[in-house]
Amino acid sequence: MKKLITIFFALLWVMFVNAQTLRQAFEMAEPGELNGISYNKVIILNTGQIYTGGLLIGKSLNTNEYELYGEDGCNVIIVGNGAIIDLQGEQLCISYCDNRLDISDCVIINGNIRYRGITADLYELQPFGSVKYVTMYKPHDYGIRLQGTGEGITLERNIVVDAQNTGWDYIYTNGYSTSWLPTGLNYAPSIQMEVYGFPTLIDNWSFHSADSLNTQLLRQFGLL
Numbered sequence: 001m002k003k004l005i006t007i008f009f010a011l012l013w014v015m016f017v018n019a020q021t022l023r024q025a026f027e028m029a030e031p032g033e034l035n036g037i038s039y040n041k042v043i044i045l046n047t048g049q050i051y052t053g054g055l056l057i058g059k060s061l062n063t064n065e066y067e068l069y070g071e072d073g074c075n076v077i078i079v080g081n082g083a084i085i086d087l088q089g090e091q092l093c094i095s096y097c098d099n100r101l102d103i104s105d106c107v108i109i110n111g112n113i114r115y116r117g118i119t120a121d122l123y124e125l126q127p128f129g130s131v132k133y134v135t136m137y138k139p140h141d142y143g144i145r146l147q148g149t150g151e152g153i154t155l156e157r158n159i160v161v162d163a164q165n166t167g168w169d170y171i172y173t174n175g176y177s178t179s180w181l182p183t184g185l186n187y188a189p190s191i192q193m194e195v196y197g198f199p200t201l202i203d204n205w206s207f208h209s210a211d212s213l214n215t216q217l218l219r220q221f222g223l224l
Contacts (some may be wrong), residue, residue: 019049019050019052019086020049020050020051021052021053022053022054022055022085022092023053023054023055025043025045025051026041026043026055026076029041029042029043029044030042034077034079037075037077037100037102038075039075039076039077040074040075040076041076041077042077043076043077043078043079044079044081045078045079045080045081045083045085045106046081046083047082047083048082048083048084049083050083050084050085050086051083051084051086052085052087052088053086053087054087054088054090054091054092054093054111055090055092055093056070056093056095057073057074057076057093057094057097057099057101057127058070058071058097058099058116058127059071059072059073059095059096059097060095060096061096061118061172061173063172063174063175066122068096068123073094073095073097073098073099074097074099075099075101076094076099076100076101076102077100077101077102077103078102078104078106079104079105080105080107080133080134081105081106082105082106082107083107084106084107084108084109085106085107085108085111086109086110086111087108087110087140088110088111089110089111089140090111091111091113091114092111093113093114093115093116094114094115094127094129095114095116095127096117096118096123096125096127097125097127098127098128099127100128100129101115101127101128101129102129102130102131102132103130103131103132103134104130104131104132104133105133105134106134107134107135107136107137108134108136108137108139109136109137109138109139110138110139110140112140112141112142112143112144112163113131113134113136113139113143113145114142114144114145114146114147115145115147115149115153116147116149117147117148117149117196118148118172119148119195119196120173126148126149126150126151126152126196126197127149128151128152128153129152129154130153130154130155130156131144131155131156131158132154132155132156132157132158133156133157133158134158134159135158135161136158136159136161136163136186137161138161138163138164139162139164139186140163140166140183141163141164141166141169141184142163142183142184142186142188143163143185143187143188143206144158144160144186144188145188145224146188146190146196146199147172147190148172148190148192148196149196149197150193150196150198150199151196151197151198151199152197153200154199154202155187155199155201155202155204156200156201156202156204157203157204157205158204159204159205159206159207160186160204160205160207161208161209162207162208162209163183163184163186163208163219164183164184165182165183165184166183166184167183168180168182168183169182169183169224180224181224182224184213185218185220185221185222186206186219186220186221187204187221187222188221188224189223189224190223191223193223206220206221207220208220
């Protein structure tokens with residue numbers, strides 16, 4: 001038994017030592033076409049491989065000057081093949097662009113998936129895409145958060161377990177935290193669906209291991 005335990009931890013150590021960052025996988029990816037859709041980046045992950053760190057696709061918002069900065073968005077697909085993505089407290093996010101992010105068939109821990117759009121006088125940008133067959137364990141803040149977008153996004157057959165309450169989230173236009181935006185929800189689409197449109201939700205599963213949380217429907221699925 002001791003020998004098996006030693007081998008198990010040795011294998012885990014090798015996996016972490018050989019871990020590649022998600023950003024590296026993004027930089028190395030080539031353009032291509034899958035399922036009739038053209039992508040700027042086709043990221044094919046390896047089965048059983050661990051990928052670390054977050055990934056931001058698109059721009060960020062300077063709340064002081066109300067200006068967008070950073071790299072332009074692009075169309076990205078992540079084919080997980082059963083890989084593990086340890087976001088290490090960061091996000092897998094497509095932000096402030098009209099581009100597509102599709103994610104499938106992977107395990108994600110220690111972070112969240114976020115689609116972030118903006119509709120204002122100067123900007124009208126809504127990312128879209130899909131999250132399918134993804135398992136998320138103890139994600140930070142939320143499992144999947146749709147913020148300022150919704151139309152053209154499909155969430156299908158995902159499993160989210162034990163989203164972690166990290167305090168109040170922030171209003172994207174000014175950076176202030178507010179009790180209107182609680183964290184710890186497994187799924188958190190935008191409440192303003194009349195503005196941003198309706199996502200397609202198909203057979204997603206949500207669970208909290210604590211009975212006191214599992215009975216609270218808003219910890220499973222809430223509109224923010």
